[in-house]
Amino acid sequence: MDKVVATTAEAVSDVTDGSSLAVGGFGLCGIPQALIAAVLDLGVSDLETVSNNLGVDGVGLGILLEHKRIRRTVNSYVGENKEFARQYMAGELELELTPQGTLAERLRAGGAGIPAFYTPAGVGTQVADGGLAWRYHHDGTVAVASPPKEIREFDGRAYVLERAIRTDFALVHAVKGDRHGNLVYHAAAANFNPDCAVAGRITIAQVEHLVEPGEIEPAHVHTPGIYVQRVVHVANPVKQIEKETMRT
Structure with missing residues (x-):
């Protein structure tokens, strides 16, 4: 122990x-x-x-x-953190912004x-719809984009599924x-x-x-x-x- x-x-x-x-x-x-x-x-x-x-x-x-x-x-x-921003924008670092x-x-x-849960945070934005730049190419174009997430409605309100x-x-x-x-x-x-x-x-x-x-x-x-x-x-x-x- x-x-x-x-x-x-x-x-x-x-x-x-x-x-x-x-x-x-x-x-x-x-x-x-x-x-x-x-x-x-x-x-x-x-x-x-x-x-x-x-x-x-x-x-x-x-x-x-x-x-x-x-x-x-x-x-x-x-x-x-300037180096954080520089590496991300230069395509040297992958960022999943949450x-x-x-x-x-x-x-x-x-x-x-x-394993996962539903939350209203991010519904109606790229957090849920996908398309956030996770990684850039060196020329500034998007190399890896976030995928769309599952959306479900509970009691008349939309929620997005987030993985643990x-x-x-x-x-x-x-x-x-x-x-x-x-x-x-x-x-x-x-x-x-x-x-x-x-x-x-x-x-x-x-x-x-x-x-x-x-x-x-x-x-x-x-x-x-x-x-x-x-x-x-x-x-x-x-x-x-x-x-x-x-x-x-």
Whole structure:
């Protein structure tokens, strides 16, 4: 039951070329920066990532992007990362752009064993009708477009069918975790971490405070240890500010 591994390098050692990764965080809040750095050091490429966004230039998933390690990504937000936009528009990166709430539910559904669900989000747009550019050619023409999705009507309202997401690995950040893998997130750092944690076939958590089983009140557990396969202690992680504004 002791799921603790000694280092971040050991924690991600079986990530291989072509692996899919669900990665928690929102912007730079709650991102598993140490695990992302370990994946970079591992040298793997052709990765498929699922996350709200790809960090910012040079930080978070932005470091994997900068080193051309990501082949395809499922995201809800492209802003704040110039290299992300450049690679996508240049045809170097495939992007499945997904409404934010739909992305969260696709991850949650994957963890719950639900293969697909209907949602009104995106009905009447290219999200449902197809035609969104997933990948461009170098000349700017569309190389791969999103397919149309099934539409059904319930109680007089149209809904689009969305597939759940399961990934090979999930990388998450928690403020506290025990040796059994039970996790607690702090405030807004919860964001996409709980949804990513349940969607990974192998979930790896970096925790700021490692405690013994029983030290976390059961009612305070956000992600039960049954979803987590590995825990690594990362004390005092660097927490960068995405945008800093100063009063004159």
